[in-house]
Amino acid sequence: MRIDKPSGQCLSLIYRYLNARASRGNDPAFVSYLRIGTQTLRLVSYAADYAWHVHNQLEYVLLDEPSDYDATFVIWQEEDFAALVKDLYLVDKTSELYRRYRIDQVRGAHADFSYFSIFDEDIIHGKPLLEIHAPGNQLVGWNPRTNTYYYAVKDLTPEELIKRGHLFVQLFARFLKGPQSNLAHGAVVGLNDTGVLLCGMGYRGKSTFSVSALLDGFDYVSDDYLLLEQKDGILRASPIYSIITLSPQIWQQLSARLDAAFVSNNARKDKYVFNIGRYHNRFVSEYPVRLCMHLNICNCDAPSIESGYKAKGLDELVYSSVMQTGETQDISTIYKLASFVNGLPFYRINLSRDLAANIQCLRKFLEHYNQ
Structure with missing residues (x-):
């Protein structure tokens, strides 16, 4: 399912839900800070196993707690991406997405919870604000209002995570993008x-x-x-x-x-x-x-x-x-x-x-x- 130009209310509810989903009421397993060029990033992890990957891959740019930072990465280990997609269908009961979901239920049709994305060309060209691929067990997202980035995967074993490439590389690409x-x-x-x-x-x-x-x-x-x-x-x-x-x-x-x-x-x-x-x-x-x-x-x-x-x-x-x-x-x-x-x-x-x-x-x- 793809949403184009969602309402401000819909986006607020989705990002609020992602924050709650990431934490599930728990404190972060660890908080780290990264300095890349002139940009400082706060990394908030709700999965302790991420610490090993962050230290191994990003050791050089790790730094002590700064007085300020430019953006936040929220990362967690997600067990059920299809359930996560379903929850996002239901998060805003005034949305067109929710209306279509309810009509499909009445018709006896089955909603597809394998993929979910949000696009807004007025904010970012050609790339989604949020993308969830349930078969690939991955979520990547960005809240431009708060400059908060979201990243979740299911398997944090070294071989599985490295298979996806360098850690957070697509989020870094968005975070580091500027006029110069x-x-x-x-x-x-x-x-x-x-x-x-x-x-x-x-x-x-x-x-x-x-x-x-x-x-x-x-x-x-x-x-x-x-x-x-x-x-x-x-x-x-x-x-x-x-x-x-x-x-x-x-x-x-x-x-x-x-x-x-x-x-x-x-x-x-x-x-x-x-x-x-x-x-x-x-x-x-x-x-x-x-x-x-x-x-x-x-x-x-x-x-x-x-x-x-x-x-x-x-x-x-x-x-x-x-x-x-x-x-x-x-x-x-x-x-x-x-x-x-x-x-x-x-x-x-x-x-x-x-x-x-x-x-x-x-x-x-x-x-x-x-x-």
């Missing part, structure tokens, strides 16, 4: 305040390359998701997650050097997930991005860097970002991401099988870049 800011799917490493934004789709080597650079002493922002902000004419990148993802083959190559804690096998057997909190001293926030680089896995004898390839790098950065956040129909976000990097120089790095040689190639390039 956006979540992006990419990697950033650098030297001497010269950040390199590694552009590419998944399985193009971003994690392998950025983690290898981290181990070689580079400044590190992210191997996967990050915040991009345009400030004072400079594009800056900030980290969100303290986890990395590596294929089993790359993990075998790096395991002797990488001091990381195993989190999950990603439930697909093709990627391992690790916490790299022991390297937080190499993490940097608001790191200036000076150039973009497209990764080309060519298995050449020796790595090399070539100028150009702007169209390829820009397209893959933008396409990958909006695909990961579900914003493929949001033209303004597509334009904004493209505008962030459009004026930067673009390069292509041709990668060999020798991980160390690849990183040394980038190091030599950056050491001479500003000379």
